[in-house]
Amino acid sequence: DAGITQSPRHKVTETGTPVTLRCHQTENHRYMYWYRQDPGHGLRLIHYSYGVKDTDKGEVSDGYSVSRSKTEDFLLTLESATSSQTSVYFCAISASGADNYGYTFGSGTRLTVV
Amino acid sequence: AQRVTQPEKLLSVFKGAPVELKCNYSYSGSPELFWYVQYSRQRLQLLLRHISRESIKGFTADLNKGETSFHLKKPFAQEEDSAMYYCALQHFTGGGNKLTFGTGTQLKVEL
Numbered sequence: 001d002a003g004i005t006q007s008p009r010h011k012v013t014e015t016g017t018p019v020t021l022r023c024h025q026t027e028n029h030r031y032m033y034w035y036r037q038d039p040g041h042g043l044r045l046i047h048y049s050y051g052v053k054d055t056d057k058g059e060v061s062d063g064y065s066v067s068r069s070k071t072e073d074f075l076l077t078l079e080s081a082t083s084s085q086t087s088v089y090f091c092a093i094s095a096s097g098a099d100n101y102g103y104t105f106g107s108g109t110r111l112t113v114v
Numbered sequence: 115a116q117r118v119t120q121p122e123k124l125l126s127v128f129k130g131a132p133v134e135l136k137c138n139y140s141y142s143g144s145p146e147l148f149w150y151v152q153y154s155r156q157r158l159q160l161l162l163r164h165i166s167r168e169s170i171k172g173f174t175a176d177l178n179k180g181e182t183s184f185h186l187k188k189p190f191a192q193e194e195d196s197a198m199y200y201c202a203l204q205h206f207t208g209g210g211n212k213l214t215f216g217t218g219t220q221l222k223v224e225l
Contacts, residue, residue: 031210040123042200042217043158050210058212090158094211102148102160102204103213 003027006091006106013113019078021109023091025071031094032074033103034058034066036087043090049074081113116141118203120216127191128224135186135219137175137201146204147184148213149175153197161199162186171195191223 003026013019023032031050035043035058045058047066055066063085065077078085088110092103117140127133139145149161161170164177164184175186184201201216 033212035215040217042120043215045212045214048210048212092158092213096211102150102163102202103158104160105158107157 004091004093004104004106006089006109008109009107010110011112013081013111015082015113016080019081019111021076021089021091021111023074023076023106025074025093027093027095027104028071029093029095029104030071031096032068033092033094034064034074034076035090035092036060036085037090037108038087046076046089078111081111083113085111086113087111116203116205116214118201118214118216120199120201120219122219123217124220124222126222126224129193130190133186133188133191133195133221133223135199135201135221137184137186137216139182139184139201139203141182141203141205143205145177145179145182145184147175147177148202148204149173149184149186150200150202150215151197152200152218158200191221193223193225196221196223 007022033048034046044060049055049068067075088108090108091106119138147164150158151161152158173188200218202213
């Protein structure tokens, strides 16, 4: 398999509740990313990590936080979910900082905020 | 700032017809470009890297720095090519590489 799994696959939550999405990899890759996919916007980077406890913001980071306490796990938290955060969330991994092999993506988490 | 533009949201072609999915980019550095494909409700998969100049599933893409383009082409469309296609630009920052994606083009191959 691709060596990257996301959980849960689907989630429905209420406005104002906290939500945590998990990305788990077995490739020992240093770099991990969270993207959201929305019609008309393509994929937009939320946050990324370049090592354990090393994270940085992407272009749409407001309302999201991340944590990476070990190489294999990258968590995305919506502190207080809003309807605008209804989306499909993809995690991706990359082996190094400047390779040309692209990313490997997870299967996505479909999140609905009602 | 880097930017990737895919002008067509939807491209509909008949089976056997040629396909060209357009991608233009804006980047001050040396571009590293990719095409990703997403079949219905599946994960994104890497289709092509410009650096390798390979042909995958009959698709090719040539980087044209003068026109800042990286269009995806296939001479004869197949029904199984129906999918969402994303062009992406890799750029390196202090925290490592990042991919900036275009908004995607939905390719529909009709019989």
